[in-house]
Amino acid sequence: MVQRRFWQKQIEDSWKVRSVLWLSGVRRVGKTVLCQSLPDVEYFDCELPRTRRMMEDPEAFLEGLRGRRVVLDEIHRLSNPSELLKITADHYRDVRIIATGSSTLGAAQKFRDTLTGRKRDIWLTPMCLPDLKDAKQTDLERRFLRGGLPSFFLGEKVDERDFQEWMDSYWAKDIQEMFRLERKDPFQKLTELVLAQSGGIFEATHFAGPCEISRPTVTNYLRVLEATFVAHVIRPYSTRKPNEIISAPKVYGFDTGFICYYRGWQQLRRDDLGTLWEHFVLNEMMARMQTRDICYWRDKRGHEIDFVLANRGRNPIAIECKWSADRFDPTNLEAFRYLHPNGENVVLAADIKRSFGHSYGPLKVTFESLESFVSRMAPV
Structure with missing residues (x-):
């Protein structure tokens, strides 16, 4: 697995500014692999029904993740994904979350709140010069x-x-x-x-x-x-x-x-x-x-x-x-x-x-x- 160090640094630096990150990019551009390459993260695949059931009560879910770094992959599969991210940003600031999706936040109908001022956006593009070097x-x-x-x-x-x-x-x-x-x-x-x-x-x-x-x-x-x-x-x-x-x-x-x-x-x-x-x-x-x-x-x-x-x-x-x-x-x-x-x-x-x-x-x-x-x- 190639360590995409430029993007890893973008994520780490962004977490210093905001507790909630939105990682977007086209399908198969490497969002999942990039997130799994981060140290000390807990990974949740929102395509899995059991994962979605865990998040039906956002506060109970987040309470068990105090102080952790969390990946929510394919978060658009949740019924109300922006609610969970908003609660994190407002009430669980010690939880670091990176959520992934294949579109700009708010483009899809499920996102009822674009979280303006509560998140940091990172756009993962097809491989750039630092990726080729890595x-x-x-x-x-x-x-x-x-x-x-x-x-x-x-x-x-x-x-x-x-x-x-x-x-x-x-x-x-x-x-x-x-x-x-x-x-x-x-x-x-x-x-x-x-x-x-x-x-x-x-x-x-x-x-x-x-x-x-x-x-x-x-x-x-x-x-x-x-x-x-x-x-x-x-x-x-x-x-x-x-x-x-x-x-x-x-x-x-x-x-x-x-x-x-x-x-x-x-x-x-x-x-x-x-x-x-x-x-x-x-x-x-x-x-x-x-x-x-x-x-x-x-x-x-x-x-x-x-x-x-x-x-x-x-x-x-x-x-x-x-x-x-x-x-x-x-x-x-x-x-x-x-x-x-x-x-x-x-x-x-x-x-x-x-x-x-x-x-x-x-x-x-x-x-x-x-x-x-x-x-x-x-x-x-």
């Missing part, structure tokens, strides 16, 4: 093709049936149980199209016909995909300049392995690496910064910036992703900085080991490794 397997092309679900990445081989079995389990255990959707075929068709077309501009009307559903249904399904971390909706950065794209989002699939599978890629060409590197950069930023507050930028002439970090009150950081640094062209950054002159410009390339700067006329660009960038961007 696994002693840092081959990025393997990570791209197999994806970042631990069993897919670390296994001897990945069978095509593994992807379909994951999709069937996702529908049965996440979508039907938590969201009560009724039509499997159009939902799975949309999911497959989102993965196959990952990274592109999302127009709901373009998906309605192939999926045989209405535009509002496409929009509703996309919200479910986003709530369960299977899709990431990246919205355009804009200060409403006349020639900027201000409404059309880009949608990224959650995992490079599934993107390769639904695109039919069994071997990677050089041109594929740039696209998959962009997805990997997004996963790394989300993992290390624990945020989805990431934008892209595009103008009506077709200039585009891969990602923009635009925290309120700070100048936007423009990020370009390149598999090889020598493929960088400053044209897009120049167009962006013509409208937004202040802020840092960063090129994240897979072949950069040490950061360096380069000037293109008045445009100053930092070429940086992904590890260096996310380390300085991550919250302390």
Whole structure:
């Protein structure tokens, strides 16, 4: 079993701030194994009927766990999961609880209280750079093709049936149980199209016909995909300049392995690496910064910036992703900085080991490794 030390530290540090943690992430991303790897925890699998019976009286259950560290796996299986967590946060603060689920807290109908101010959220993403180091397997092309679900990445081989079995389990255990959707075929068709077309501009009307559903249904399904971390909706950065794209989002699939599978890629060409590197950069930023507050930028002439970090009150950081640094062209950054002159410009390339700067006329660009960038961007 690989010890995912980056995530173990995230949990330990978060327990110092809040007694209740919510660990979320897609199915089979490693939530259960991660929780069981923590020292001195008592593990409860809420899928088991006898476990659910133990928690029918939350106060009696928690009374017997004073001073303990507790894992409540698949807590959405309880009839009223937010009640138990709220009682813990308010009245049993010496009990440390980490509860797991496959969606944002509050997305599913069973969660009647989102516990605002009472919990700390941790989002477990597909394997990031520290995970690859812990696994002693840092081959990025393997990570791209197999994806970042631990069993897919670390296994001897990945069978095509593994992807379909994951999709069937996702529908049965996440979508039907938590969201009560009724039509499997159009939902799975949309999911497959989102993965196959990952990274592109999302127009709901373009998906309605192939999926045989209405535009509002496409929009509703996309919200479910986003709530369960299977899709990431990246919205355009804009200060409403006349020639900027201000409404059309880009949608990224959650995992490079599934993107390769639904695109039919069994071997990677050089041109594929740039696209998959962009997805990997997004996963790394989300993992290390624990945020989805990431934008892209595009103008009506077709200039585009891969990602923009635009925290309120700070100048936007423009990020370009390149598999090889020598493929960088400053044209897009120049167009962006013509409208937004202040802020840092960063090129994240897979072949950069040490950061360096380069000037293109008045445009100053930092070429940086992904590890260096996310380390300085991550919250302390």
